[in-house]
Amino acid sequence: xxxxxxxxxxxxxxxxxxxxxxxxxxxxxxxxxxxxxxxxxxxxxxxxxxxxxxxxxxxxxxxxxxxxxxxxxxxxxxxxxxxxxxxxxxxxxxxxxxxxxxxxxxxxxxxxxxxxxxxxxxxxxxxxxxxxxxxxxxxxxxxxxxxxxxxxxxxxxxxxxxxxxxxxxxxxxxxxxxxxxxxxxxxxxxxxxxxxxxxxxxxxxxxxxxxxxxxxxxxxxxxxxxxxxxxxxxxxxxxxxxxxxxxxxxxxxxxxxxxxxxxxxxxxxxxxxxxxxxxxxxxxxxxxxxxxxxxxxx
Amino acid sequence: xxxxxxxxxxxxxxxxxxxxxxxxxxxxxxxxxxxxxxxxxxxxxxxxxxxxxxxxxxxxxxxxxxxxxxxxxxxxxxxxxxxxxxxxxxxxxxxxxxxxxxxxxxxxxxxxxxxxxxxxxxxxxxxxxxxxxxxxxxxxxxxxxxxxxxxxxxxxxxxxxxxxxxxxxxxxxxxxxxxxxxxxxxxxxxxxxxxxxxxxxxxxxxxxxxxxxxxxxxxxxxxxxxxxxxxxxxxxxxxxxxxxxxxxxxxxxxxxxxxxxxxx
Numbered sequence: 365x366x367x368x369x370x371x372x373x374x375x376x377x378x379x380x381x382x383x384x385x386x387x388x389x390x391x392x393x394x395x396x397x398x399x400x401x402x403x404x405x406x407x408x409x410x411x412x413x414x415x416x417x418x419x420x421x422x423x424x425x426x427x428x429x430x431x432x433x434x435x436x437x438x439x440x441x442x443x444x445x446x447x448x449x450x451x452x453x454x455x456x457x458x459x460x461x462x463x464x465x466x467x468x469x470x471x472x473x474x475x476x477x478x479x480x481x482x483x484x485x486x487x488x489x490x491x492x493x494x495x496x497x498x499x500x501x502x503x504x505x506x507x508x509x510x511x512x513x514x515x516x517x518x519x520x521x522x523x524x525x526x527x528x529x530x531x532x533x534x535x536x537x538x539x540x541x542x543x544x545x546x547x548x549x550x551x552x553x554x555x556x557x558x559x560x561x562x563x564x565x566x567x568x569x570x571x572x573x574x575x576x577x578x579x580x581x582x583x584x585x586x587x588x589x590x591x592x593x594x595x596x597x598x599x600x601x602x603x604x605x606x607x608x609x610x611x612x613x614x615x616x617x618x619x620x621x622x623x624x625x626x627x628x629x630x631x632x633x634x635x636x637x638x639x640x641x642x643x644x645x646x647x648x649x650x651x652x653x654x655x656x657x658x659x660x661x662x
Numbered sequence: 663x664x665x666x667x668x669x670x671x672x673x674x675x676x677x678x679x680x681x682x683x684x685x686x687x688x689x690x691x692x693x694x695x696x697x698x699x700x701x702x703x704x705x706x707x708x709x710x711x712x713x714x715x716x717x718x719x720x721x722x723x724x725x726x727x728x729x730x731x732x733x734x735x736x737x738x739x740x741x742x743x744x745x746x747x748x749x750x751x752x753x754x755x756x757x758x759x760x761x762x763x764x765x766x767x768x769x770x771x772x773x774x775x776x777x778x779x780x781x782x783x784x785x786x787x788x789x790x791x792x793x794x795x796x797x798x799x800x801x802x803x804x805x806x807x808x809x810x811x812x813x814x815x816x817x818x819x820x821x822x823x824x825x826x827x828x829x830x831x832x833x834x835x836x837x838x839x840x841x842x843x844x845x846x847x848x849x850x851x852x853x854x855x856x857x858x859x860x861x862x863x864x865x866x867x868x869x870x871x872x873x874x875x876x877x878x879x880x881x882x883x884x885x886x887x888x889x890x891x892x893x894x895x896x897x898x899x900x901x902x903x904x905x906x907x908x909x910x911x912x913x914x915x916x917x918x919x920x921x922x923x924x925x926x
Contacts (some may be wrong), residue, residue, distance in 0.1 A: 415924045415925070434684060444762070447766065465770065505766065
């Protein structure tokens with residue numbers, strides 16, 4: 365379980381993270397979404413005690429991270445797959461972590477096997493690893509101490525489609541068995557496929573959070589009729605605002621209300637469905653476009 | 663292709679009893695391992711050993727036969743080794759930042775002062791090891807000398823070994839202190855070698871500095887440690903004062919900086 369309360373980090377006058385609060389329950393995957401520079405990594409570093417917050421606090425399994433006696437056994441952390449000593453072999457990097465946590469050396473081989481790094485890859489120096497292999501090594505490191513919580517920053521970066529699919533299954537399974545996962549990404553599809561809950565951040569502030577399905581349902585309804593003008597009038601009468609889209613009219617209301625409005629006006633519908641396609645992407649862009657533009661011109 | 667198809671094996675969060683925190687002994691062991699588990703670290707240690715061996719060999723060839731004693735093999739090997747040990751101390755601390763492994767290290771041990779302590783223990787163990795290596799090489803030199811007509815006498819004052827230990831441990835700690843303070847390998851190495859030299863030169867050139875330099879220039883204050891004569895109280899005093907400035911002060915300031923620094 366992860367609890368974040370009013371976390372704030374300022375660098376000079378510029379708030380990188382501004383009053384961020386959310387929590388992650390056991391048994392769920394929380395997707396932490398936002399464009400680059402939105403404050404995802406800073407928030408995660410603050411949760412892990414690597415960056416001191418300006419204000420607010422965060423706890424993991426009920427305690428501030430720095431007070432966990434042996435954090436690796438409680439929380440698996442992968443913040444940057446490239447942060448490995450280039451001159452160590454993959455196996456050696458894990459062995460050092462295993463010794464630090466007081467684990468049996470057999471765990472190293474088991475976790476390397478789990479993430480699909482074979483004996484040849486394990487003996488190579490990290491310098492020679494591709495980004496995808498580094499991500500797998502980082503994931504092995506996070507899983508090494510059999511933690512109950514996983515905190516992963518952009519773990520899908522550099523993985524091939526097969527690797528992404530595999531990781532999705534692994535995280536889903538971990539959560540289904542009672543684990544807590546906090547997973548950041550700017551790859552919306554990746555998060556949409558695996559997360560139960562979403563926390564969307566832009567410009568250091570949380571712009572939306574909640575159940576994934578509830579957030580997605582806010583996308584509106586697509587409705588199409590042969591007589592487009594009549595449909596538009598019917599919606600106006602019902603007090604529903606409609607916008608033109610390539611697929612028909614996009615209405616900010618649920619399908620039931622739109623269907624009723626059309627029926628009341630006697631307009632025959634050709635299509636009526638929840639807006640999809642864009643889905644989370646639409647939400648994500650709407651919520652963060654302004655923020656990231658501000659970010660870019662700052 | 664070096665990644666195999668991942669095993670379908672699941673990862674389940676295990677409910678184990680809260681694990682105890684790693685002991686300082688364990689952390690020191692990890693840090694010792696880090697000194698030797700990369701090519702760069704291994705070669706630094708090998709170089710230190712080789713240099714000591716070269717010094718002993720040169721003495722076998724060029725020193726007067728009467729001077730080919732255990733003590734005179736041992737003492738000269740201390741200086742070049744003492745020059746490289748600080749580099750070991752610096753790299754042990756700074757490579758965590760330059761290679762960005764600090765992210766993993768401090769995520770696993772968030773009490774950073776424990777990691778720093780373990781690193782200091784590890785480099786001190788390495789310094790003690792270097793004294794043992796110097797003794798072993800001096801012993802080999804003495805054996806060869808007695809076989810080739812040198813004096814080959816085995817006499818060595820216990821105080822000389824103690825002095826050597828003080829010399830090597832403090833020099834590795836001075837390096838580590840500079841590493842902690844500057845947190846950047848090239849900067850710390852250059853700073854470590856440049857600052858005392860500049861200070862030494864200034865102490866020679868600027869008359870008012872000559873007095874303080876007797877107390878603050880470690881190359882001067884540590885010099886008596888190379889001889890087997892017992893040190894006077896004032897000599898000890900100078901060593902302590904110079905170490906306060908070049909070791910304790912940067913260690914304290916560096917620890918302060920390391921504990922607060924943002925790891926990213």
